[in-house]
Amino acid sequence: MAVARRNPLLTLGKYAAILFYLSFALFPLYWLLKISITPDQLIYTEGTALWPTDATLENFGKVIWQTDFLRFFWNSLIVSLAAAAITTVIAAGAGYAFSRFRFPGQKLVIALMLLTQMFPLLMIIAPIYKIVAMLGLLNSLSSLILVYTAFNIPFATFLMQSFFDGIPKDLEDAAMMDGCTRFQALRKVILPLTLPGLGATLGFIFTAAWSEVLFALMLIRSEDSMTFPVGMLTFVSKFSVDWGQMMAAGVLALIPSCLFFIFIQRYLVQGLTSGAVKG
Amino acid sequence: MARLDLVGIEKRFGGVEVLRDVNLSIADGEFIVLVGPSGCGKSTLLRMIAGLEDISAGEFQIDGQRMNEVPPRDRDIAMVFQSYALYPHMDVARNMGFSMEIRGAEASARASRVAAAARTLGLDKLTARLPRALSGGQRQRVAMGRAIVREPRAFLFDEPLSNLDAALRVEMRLEIARLHQRLKATMVYVTHDQVEALTLADRIVVLNGGIVQQVGTPLDLYQTPANRFVAQFIGSPTMNILGVSRTDSGVRLANGAEIALPGLSGPVAELGIRPEHLDLADPATAPLTGTADVVEHLGSDTNVYVQVDGVGPLMVRQHGHVPLRAGDRLGLVLQPGQTHAFTADGRTVRA
Ligand SMILES: Nc1ncnc2c1ncn2[C@@H]1O[C@H](COP(=O)(O)OP(=O)(O)OP(=O)(O)O)[C@@H](O)[C@H]1O
Ligand SMILES: [Mg+2]
Numbered sequence: 266m267a268v269a270r271r272n273p274l275l276t277l278g279k280y281a282a283i284l285f286y287l288s289f290a291l292f293p294l295y296w297l298l299k300i301s302i303t304p305d306q307l308i309y310t311e312g313t314a315l316w317p318t319d320a321t322l323e324n325f326g327k328v329i330w331q332t333d334f335l336r337f338f339w340n341s342l343i344v345s346l347a348a349a350a351i352t353t354v355i356a357a358g359a360g361y362a363f364s365r366f367r368f369p370g371q372k373l374v375i376a377l378m379l380l381t382q383m384f385p386l387l388m389i390i391a392p393i394y395k396i397v398a399m400l401g402l403l404n405s406l407s408s409l410i411l412v413y414t415a416f417n418i419p420f421a422t423f424l425m426q427s428f429f430d431g432i433p434k435d436l437e438d439a440a441m442m443d444g445c446t447r448f449q450a451l452r453k454v455i456l457p458l459t460l461p462g463l464g465a466t467l468g469f470i471f472t473a474a475w476s477e478v479l480f481a482l483m484l485i486r487s488e489d490s491m492t493f494p495v496g497m498l499t500f501v502s503k504f505s506v507d508w509g510q511m512m513a514a515g516v517l518a519l520i521p522s523c524l525f526f527i528f529i530q531r532y533l534v535q536g537l538t539s540g541a542v543k544g
Numbered sequence: 545m546a547r548l549d550l551v552g553i554e555k556r557f558g559g560v561e562v563l564r565d566v567n568l569s570i571a572d573g574e575f576i577v578l579v580g581p582s583g584c585g586k587s588t589l590l591r592m593i594a595g596l597e598d599i600s601a602g603e604f605q606i607d608g609q610r611m612n613e614v615p616p617r618d619r620d621i622a623m624v625f626q627s628y629a630l631y632p633h634m635d636v637a638r639n640m641g642f643s644m645e646i647r648g649a650e651a652s653a654r655a656s657r658v659a660a661a662a663r664t665l666g667l668d669k670l671t672a673r674l675p676r677a678l679s680g681g682q683r684q685r686v687a688m689g690r691a692i693v694r695e696p697r698a699f700l701f702d703e704p705l706s707n708l709d710a711a712l713r714v715e716m717r718l719e720i721a722r723l724h725q726r727l728k729a730t731m732v733y734v735t736h737d738q739v740e741a742l743t744l745a746d747r748i749v750v751l752n753g754g755i756v757q758q759v760g761t762p763l764d765l766y767q768t769p770a771n772r773f774v775a776q777f778i779g780s781p782t783m784n785i786l787g788v789s790r791t792d793s794g795v796r797l798a799n800g801a802e803i804a805l806p807g808l809s810g811p812v813a814e815l816g817i818r819p820e821h822l823d824l825a826d827p828a829t830a831p832l833t834g835t836a837d838v839v840e841h842l843g844s845d846t847n848v849y850v851q852v853d854g855v856g857p858l859m860v861r862q863h864g865h866v867p868l869r870a871g872d873r874l875g876l877v878l879q880p881g882q883t884h885a886f887t888a889d890g891r892t893v894r895a
Contacts, residue, residue, distance in 0.1 A: 285621050319597050412545050433627060433629065434624050435627045435629035437630065438591075438594075438616075438623075438625070439623070439625060439630075439631075439690075440627035440631070440642075441595075441615070441616045441617060442594060442597065442616050442617075442621070442622060442623045443617075443643035443645050443646055443690070444598070444616065444617040444646040445617065445646055445692075446615075449646065453646075454631055457633045458632065458633060496700050500793065
């Protein structure tokens, strides 16, 4: 197909718009990084200057060695990984069942799961607190794992179901004709094709749990089990806010999410099932 | 090698009856073709034989043993899917050897069987490729290879060629015919395609609305269809059907022409005549006269769509080239003994 010569102004405008959007979206991240490397004494004097006159890694050192940051970080990692793993396993099972079987009460379960997504969190935070207290789980990481898992399962299930729906049912039938039990068909044929779905779900739940504040704030009081977003608040003291260290902690907090997505990114590429059918 | 018996098989999805009282005995090594319009239950019947679909009522037996509750993997039947259903994450060799892999066969045995099958199907150079890097025809071959490698008791095919272009379809049809001659395995084959059905089948099963209309050899179905549905479904171009009224010795057409049907008893409402059983004749003396509407010159044959005076449209097929043009007047005669008489509800009336 012959393409008419593009209007250069139009092309320019397009790139300008993209550039504008990118700087708009990334500016807060830049600011985070900038303040984290600005020496303490310059933070207020240089205020809104785009570029600090001096840079230091001192804030990072202090955050890592002189505060409880590493413990918060570790707690967050445990909670987020556990919540993501448990949720994904349960959601994969439930999503597979919704996608492949018809069973009595199915519509009811789906309706209930949608229902749980309809209430603002603030409404249910008090009852949740009560339940967790009754279970004797206050101030424990397991309470957070439990709550995050429970709240993320509906969405994760629907997500996984849509991935299973995208895998032709003929593939399972073919595997069973080839001698697999249903479970073998699931493990040897369906599971490898669901890796992108599992990766996406894991990543989604991980980030959601990693940045959750509300429940973490309510259910955890002791410094020992604080997760990272709550721990950030310890940088706010009665009389001042330690911006430099707070921002340095923020930058460090980005690392796991980035690593996680770099790791699962290759599973997110589309097209794993191409070639299965006529195409 | 296996004998398959379907005894009073029924299938219901919820309240919807999809197959009713299917009785069929498939002999060891027989090639059975299931044909019928879309939605008549062909795939469902095949999947019940495979074990992928529950049997609502009746019994399915292999070599006399009840199979209703036996899972697919223990029936030792291979199936080629219309969608091919190749495992997209496995290369061609692993796709073909997967059944042996699952059954724990030795790697060397597997490799030699896969290599042999790949050679037969002309896939030897492609064994390391993933399905997505294959053409439609190659994928189809891999799907066949996957079935062959297993050396199963019976093969099931669900419209295996319907996604291929015409030339490839002819080629693969021959391939399947050769495969059947070589393996002498029992095969059940579902298709929409008349030519596939007539050329491949030992016997054809015609299904309509979940009910078996007729079972017979291709020639049986062509020459003595059990009812109007089979008469019109088998044979191409389709049989002409004319409304008639009964006389003492035969029937009278709408234009008044009388046709003798000796020995026929009972009511007759319609008369069927295949396009190849109508002959052109001198309009002055022929019982039917009309005007050529459309003429198709196929070289080997000439198809003429005729508007017959007082009767309506009829299709005529003449062998070889006939120099006719649209608008020409012509006369038609029915070849004696080639007509089919039907009652008002479509059953065949025989002499
Ligand atoms: N899982 C199902 N639930 C309900 N009805 C079904 C189901 N599967 C098939 N049917 C119905 O059963 C009937 C037969 O379907 P089937 O797939 O066997 O038709 P077919 O003869 O193979 O048609 P085609 O030639 O189009 O492939 C159809 O009317 C279909 O709507
Ligand atoms: Mg079908």
